[in-house]
Amino acid sequence: MTxxxxxxxxxxxxxxxxxxxxxxxxxxxxxxxxLPISSRNPMLDQLLQxxxxxxxxxxADLADPQQxxxxxxxxxxxxxxxxxxxxxxxxxxKGIVPAAKEVLQEKIARDKARGLKARAIRAMVIGIPxxxxxxxxxxxxxxxxxxxxxxxxxxxxQQWLRFGNEVELLDTPGILWPKFEDPEIGKRLALTGAxxxxxxxxxxxxxxxxxxxxxxxxxxxxLRYNLTPEEAALLAPELLMKITQKRGHKDNYDRGAELVVFxxxxxxxxxxxxxxxxxxxxxxxxxx
Numbered sequence: 074m075t076x077x078x079x080x081x082x083x084x085x086x087x088x089x090x091x092x093x094x095x096x097x098x099x100x101x102x103x104x105x106x107x108l109p110i111s112s113r114n115p116m117l118d119q120l121l122q123x124x125x126x127x128x129x130x131x132x133a134d135l136a137d138p139q140q141x142x143x144x145x146x147x148x149x150x151x152x153x154x155x156x157x158x159x160x161x162x163x164x165x166x167k168g169i170v171p172a173a174k175e176v177l178q179e180k181i182a183r184d185k186a187r188g189l190k191a192r193a194i195r196a197m198v199i200g201i202p203x204x205x206x207x208x209x210x211x212x213x214x215x216x217x218x219x220x221x222x223x224x225x226x227x228x229x230x231q232q233w234l235r236f237g238n239e240v241e242l243l244d245t246p247g248i249l250w251p252k253f254e255d256p257e258i259g260k261r262l263a264l265t266g267a268x269x270x271x272x273x274x275x276x277x278x279x280x281x282x283x284x285x286x287x288x289x290x291x292x293x294x295x296l297r298y299n300l301t302p303e304e305a306a307l308l309a310p311e312l313l314m315k316i317t318q319k320r321g322h323k324d325n326y327d328r329g330a331e332l333v334v335f336x337x338x339x340x341x342x343x344x345x346x347x348x349x350x351x352x353x354x355x356x357x358x359x360x361x
Contacts, residue, residue: 087116087120087248089245090120090197090199090245090248091120093197093243094120094121094124094197096195096243097124097195097196097197097243098125098177098180098194098195098196099124099125099126099127099173099176099177099194099195099196099197100121100124100125100126100127100196100197100198100199101126101127101129101169101173101196101197101198101199101242102117102126102127102128102129102199102200103129103131103198103199103200103204103205103206103209104128104129104130104131104200104204105130105131105132105201105203105204105205105265105267106130106131106132106133106135106136106141106144106157106346107132107135107136107265107345107346107347107348108261108262108265108346108347108348109130109141109144109147109148109346109348110348110353111257111258111261111262111347111348112200112201112204112262112265112267113201114199114200114201114248116248117199125176125177125180126153126176127153127154127155127156127169127172127173127176127196128148128153128154128155128156129155129156129158129169129209130144130145130155130156130157130158131158131159131160131204131205131209132159132160132161132204132205133157133158133159133164133165134159134161134162134164134344135340135344135345136344136345136346137344137345137346138344140346140348140349140350141157141346142157143350144346144348144350145157147350147353154172154175154176156168156169156172158209160205160208160209160212161205161208163212166209166212166213169213169240170194170236170237170239170240173194173196173240174194177194193235193238193239193240193241194239194240194241195240195241195243196240196241196242196243197242197243197245198210198242198243198245199245199248200248201248201262201267202248202267202268203265203266203267204267206245210234210242213234213236213240213242214234214235214236214242260277260278260281261347261348263278264278264281264282264285264334264337264338264347265338265347266338275327275330275331275334276313276326276327276330278330278334279313279329279330279331279333279334280309280310280313280330282333282334282337283309283312283313283333284309285345285347286337286342286345287305287306287309287312289345289349290342290343290345291305291306293342293343293345294312294342297336297341297342297343298315298316298319298320299319300315300316300319313326313329313330313333314326314329316329316332316333317329317332320332
């Protein structure tokens with residue numbers, strides 16, 4: 074299954090980001106804690122070039138906490154300042170301004186040495202759809218200014234917002250990239266809801282999700298769906314049918330797939346992280 078999604082407003086947003094970079098001091102790159110690598114747009118490295126960047130690992134309340142700690146350390150090794158947050162519940166938000174100042178400490182010191190008057194930090198918020206940008210903006214500004222939704226692609230335009238006296242924020246629409254080189258990335262994004270359901274086959278995504286949980290969190294499948302150890306050990310297609318039947322949908326395979334996907338998205342199977350640092354290390358070893 075190949076998943077692609079690159080609406081026209083995303084191509085326009087990419088151009089606008091490039092044009093407006095010169096007006097900001099720093100980029101707040103928002104990623105999903107459940108997939109800290111897969112939810113990063115690989116175009117950004119070329120687009121942002123040497124622009125200072127703070128990585129905000131959002132939705133940390135939905136992710137495996139141990140994995141999140143590993144990813145914060147990983148980004149630090151890559152030379153980035155990273156901060157785990159949960160914009161929905163305002164967790165970690167107070168750390169954003171200090172983290173931004175840490176990223177910009179050399180610039181702030183230079184400006185002070187030149188006798189320049191301190192001004193608000195100008196930041197651009199950027200990330201793929203459904204990663205929580207609008208929720209973050211509303212938390213930072215303290216009122217509902219940015220439109221939010223549970224589906225990708227809600228934010229279509231750009232707007233400047235003021236965060237106290239210390240930060241001015243530029244919001245941008247979510248931007249995916251034209252082609253996923255790795256089909257696994259498309260499946261991970263689809264499972265978390267970053268790609269519109271009309272563009273995917275939910276049964277394929279449900280099977281992918283069950284395979285993943287069977288590998289990393291097998292007990293959570295059995296607990297959620299009241300399965301015996303033998304039932305929980307079934308291969309994904311048979312397991313999906315068993316769950317469908319246990320939930321009273323008989324042989325309605327599509328209904329069962331929808332149930333599983335939305336249970337995973339809503340955290341009803343518990344906290345999980347799709348991007349595994351150990352898999353990334355294995356891939357690097359293979360390349361070497």
